[in-house]
Amino acid sequence: MINILLRIKTFTFILLIVPAIDSFAQPQSGKKGSSPDGSVEQIVIASQLKPARTKINFNRSWKFQLGDQSGAEHSNFNDDQWQNIGLPHSFSIPYFMSPDFYVGYGWYRKHFVLPPGYQRKKLFLEFEAVFQQAEIFVNDKAVGEHKGGYTGFSIDISAAVREGDNVVAVRVNNIWNPGLAPRAGEHVFSGGIYRDVSLIITNPVHVDWYGTFIQTPVVSEKEAAVNIKTEVKNAGNTDQTIQIKTNIITPQGKVVATITSAKKIPAQTVGHIEQLSKPVLNPQLWDPDHPYLYKAVTTLLINNKITDEYQTPFGIRSIKWTADKGFFLNGKHLYLRGANVHQDHAGWGDAVTNAGFFRDVKMVKEAGFNFIRGSHYPHDPSFAEACDRLGVLLWSENPFWGIGGSDKTPEGYWNSSAYPTNDRDTAAFEASVKQQLQEMIRIYRNHPSIAIWSMSNEPFFTAPQTMQSTKKLLKNLVDLSHLLDPSRNAAIGGAQRPLDTNRIDKIGDVAGYNGDGGLISIFQNPGIPNMVSEYGSTLADRPGNYEPGWGDLSKDNGKAIHDWRSGQSLWCAFDHGSIAGSSMGKLGIIDYFRIPKRAWYWYRNEYSHIPPPEWPQNGIPAKLKLEADRLSAASDGTEDIKLNVTVLDINGKTISNNPPVELKVISGPGEFPTGSSIRFAEGSDIRIMDGRASIEYRSWYAGNTTIEASSPGLQSAHLQIQFTGSVPYKKGITPPSPERPYVRFSAERKAVQQTFGRNNPAFASSSQPQHPAGFAADGDLKTWWQPLETDSNAQWILDTEKRLGISHIKITFPGKDVYQYKIEIADSKDNWKVIADFMNNGESISEKQLELPKLPGSFMRISFKDPKIAKISEVEVTGEVLK
Known part of the structure; x- marks a missing residue:
């Protein structure tokens, strides 16, 4: 039991949180709220109005059951046979990179106790994220819902709670929804309350949820200006005049600025207060080498009595993206060397602890990287906090994206056109994308590590008839981003297609080019700020090879730094589960269990100048x-x-x-x-x-x-x-952990033939200036790839970005000719297998189709005998995604 007693002169408020069941314990009959030995376990928090805000970790002592449970929202529902779990939690635990995962419903329930006097307070449940639709009930009442799996939300439960025992129930589903973003993706989409939950207790007049916005409009080594915008909610029934005092505190704890204001806020409204500090002299600027964090402490007073206190960490720094000179931090050029990161950890899946996120960022930092692309959704708030503390710049991305092969497949299972193909889904989908962008910016806007907001990832993987709607939505998102946060640029992530007049790379302020986008001629020095947001994609089990895996950047070995390019980000840092198949999740330089592959040591040596260790050799285990x-x-x-x-x-x-x-x-x-x-x-x-x-x-x-x-x-x-912690383990009383023997989940899904080629990455041994490799995979028969006539080994390569059982290949040439060539497929670019040899062809053709017995492969290569008779207008590869 903990007892935190905070005194003031007048009123004392006590909250008792009494778990109905200890984690892992079976409840004793008739003793709701009992610990395993039958005594009432109470976490006692005695709180008064100083501080007026109390944040309580709400992760312990939940009950969980997979499947939809009729009546589980009711207080008297019998959950005795449910699993005893703690948060963060995933439907899929234990999970180890299966491409399949449970899709459906799951229920969570938790008891807590309130004493008399709680009516004077406002109570909120704050969820950092639930995937992907959550319905929240308290004491039989529906108190709110949230759609969208990667952003947090706050639920006001004040009107539903009561003195004594209370029950919160959460109905969660991770069912693919055509009107929710994302509609497609390549990672996994397990359901669950997979991030932290907190109970917040405030007074009726309080700083709203993530209600501060701190900007530094003037930054230099001599002085800085700090602008604070605060949203104050008056949830009471009477108008209130508040005083607001904000202290700016250095990393060493010194107050360097104090701003005071006053404002009348009518009942049941939100007031907006803007404060500008006096110049902060000789500020300690945030950068990767010196990640200094200041703190703004906002105090609300009514008649000189504190009604709320809210703390906001922030950094003083300036960021500038330029089209001709790259990226600048605090006025100094910085080339961004980064890696893409998914949130998935071995065994626990998406349900990662804050400590786990800190380790992830630390491993990226230790390898010498200064940048992370948060692919392809808003990551946990603690992930951004770790970037702040460790000094790593973060590209934060909205979950609007598509994947190859989705154009012609039936809708469902995150393998659909990025933008809806059915008009009935468009309004809901656009609202979902905008909602999650708004939530992402509100939640993460005070993190100095966040250098940019990305609107998307590869949204061009959308049905052709939806391309104009996709472009319009991207433009609306850019405008919305500028409105919500004028201090940061808006990026179009994965902007390397289309190659025609439908180009999306210039819709935003910054373009992120994935894969072959870093090589395509039209994206070289494009006239807007840009970076290579993905390169590499080297498939390897640990230990792998001691090499960087430049992959898509192999042409210039990845080391050529162009003045106009802001940086480059490796795909990817960590292995992860993928619906594209287990092997396609093994593209990291660190494996799924967070053990480095040898490529990680290569980067650490190259960027941090730390030599690799001696590699272990085979021996006799002892x-x-x-x-x-x-x-x-x-x-x-x-x-x-x-x-x-x-x-x-x-x-x-x-x-x-x-x-x-x-x-x-x-x-x-x-x-x-x-x-x-x-x-x-x-x-x-x-x-x-x-x-x-x-x-x-x-x-x-x-x-x-x-x-x-x-x-x-x-x-x-x-x-x-x-x-x-507060709840001790008692030998012989606390039951052992529940056993969850691992069985790889396998979904009974009908195999779907998918067609790849259009907008997939394409590479060539050489290309004529007006006929780049991408023109053979752009869906336009009027364009084509053509090598240089001096190319003695003319080759064209398609990366399907999936491991397929290939059943059909169609090659269209721009005109009839005697093409002499061979076709090969491979799982990686170094293990080619010839599947058709037409090097001695004597027939004039304009098209070639091959039927194949589901041959496994991810890449397809076409090699020509004579570069003067080597042209490809379009290639289509059809097959089933292999698990």
């Missing part, structure tokens, strides 16, 4: 080493501990052998994603590779935990870790 990234963590769902196992020989030297290894809880609280133990085996989804294995471990109980690493015939290793 013992195991068990380590942790930290030995203590909070037991509230915000932190975890990353455990690492290494195989050693008799002399204690690391070796690359992969014996099966089991991690097991010997004593104390906590759980693996699979329960009280987890087994790593070579070739399984839960893998040990190159002599190493790793997993994240978390607990919702406080106490000391002992974990054993064992393998048949090897010396075991033990490690003790500690979880801190």
Whole structure:
């Protein structure tokens, strides 16, 4: 039990949060709100109006059941047989990169207790995100809903709560919806309350949800101006005149500016107050090498009594994107070297702790990168906070995107035209895209790391008849972004298509070119600020090769820095689950378990000048080493501990052998994603590779935990870790963690033939200036690719960006001729297999079609004998996506 007592002269408000059931405990009959030993467990927070705002972690002690449960919103619903879980939580736990995942409903329930006096307060439930549709009930009443899986929201529950026991129930679904963004994607879309939840207690007059906006319109090393816009909500029934005082506090805790204002706010309205500080002299500017964070403390007073206090971390820095000289931070040129990041972690899926996000950003930073593209949706607020603290610039992206092969497929399962093809869905979809952009900007606008707002990723993967609507929506999003945040530019992410007059790259302020977009001639020095937002895509299991994997930038080796280019961002930092197939999720320089591949060490050596370690060699396994990234963590769902196992020989030297290894809880609280133990085996989804294995471990109980690493015939290793918090683990009373044996989820989905080519990345050994490689994959038969006549090995390559069982290839040439060529396919660009050889062809043709027995491959290459008779107008590749 914790007891935080904060005193003022008049009124004391006490909130008791009483979980109906401890995490992992079965409830005792008739004892709602009981702990496992039958006594009432109370987390007591005694709070008065100083501070007037209380934020309570709401992650513990939830009940969960997969599937739609009739009547689960009612207080008296019997959830005794439901799972006992803590947040963050995913429908898919335990998850290990399966392309399939459960799609449907899931329910969450939680009890909490309020004492008399709560009526004087306003109570809100703040969700950082739920995927993807949430309906919230409190005490049988529907109190709100939210659609959109990547942005947070706040629900006012003040009118629904009551003295004594309260029940919050959340109905969640992750069902594909044609009117919700995104309609397509290549990662996975597991449902759940997969980010943190908080209970906020304020007075009726308070700073609104994410209600401050801090800008630094004047920035230099000598002085800076700080502009603060604050939204104050008067949820009371009487008009109020408030005083607002804002202190600007340095990283060392010194107050460098104080601004005071007054404003009358009518009842049931929101007042907008703008304050400009006096010059902050000799400011400490935020940059990747010195990520200084200031803090604005906003205090609201009524008749000189504090009614709210709200803190906003921020940084003082200036950002400028230019078309001719690249990117500037605080007036100094900075070339952006970055990586794309998805949010998916081994075992836990999307349900990642704040500590896990911090580790991710730290690994990117340690490799020498200064930039992350948050692909392809708003990431967890703690991810942006980690970028702030560690000094990494962040490209924050709205979830409006498309993927190749979706044009002609039936709608559904995130494999559809980026923009709706049915008129009945357009209004809802556009509202969804705009809503999530608004929420993203509101939530993240005070993070100094965020350098730009991106409207999209590859929205050109849309049905041809919707292209004009897509362009109009992008323009509207850019305008909305400028309105919501004039201090940042708006980017069009994935703007490398189309190649005709429908170009989308100049709709925004900055263009992000993915894949071959960094090479296509029309996007070279395009006259607007730009960067290569994706390059690489090197498929590799750990350990992989010690090389950068320039991939799409191989033509100039990735090292050529053009004055007009702001930077380049690798695809990608981490392996992740993908609906495009397990292999297509293995394009990171760090594997799914957060162990670096050798490519990561290459970048660390190149950018941070840290030599790589000695690579482990095969040996005779003798013992195991068990380590942790930290030995203590909070037991509230915000932190975890990353455990690492290494195989050693008799002399204690690391070796690359992969014996099966089991991690097991010997004593104390906590759980693996699979329960009280987890087994790593070579070739399984839960893998040990190159002599190493790793997993994240978390607990919702406080106490000391002992974990054993064992393998048949090897010396075991033990490690003790500690979880801190208010609810202690009690041996013999607290039940053990629930067992969740891993079984790869497999959905019974009808195989769909998809057609690739139009707008997919295309590469060539050479190209004539007016006939680039992309013209053979632009959907226009009037354009074509043609190599230089001096090209002795004329080749054209299509990247379908999926692993397919290829059943049909159609090649259209711009005119009849005797084309002599061969066709090859490959999983990567270095293992080509000839599937058709027409090098000795003597027939004049304008088209060639091949029927194939579902041959596996991701790339297709056409090589010509004579470059003078080498032209391709269009290529189509049809096949099923392989799991």
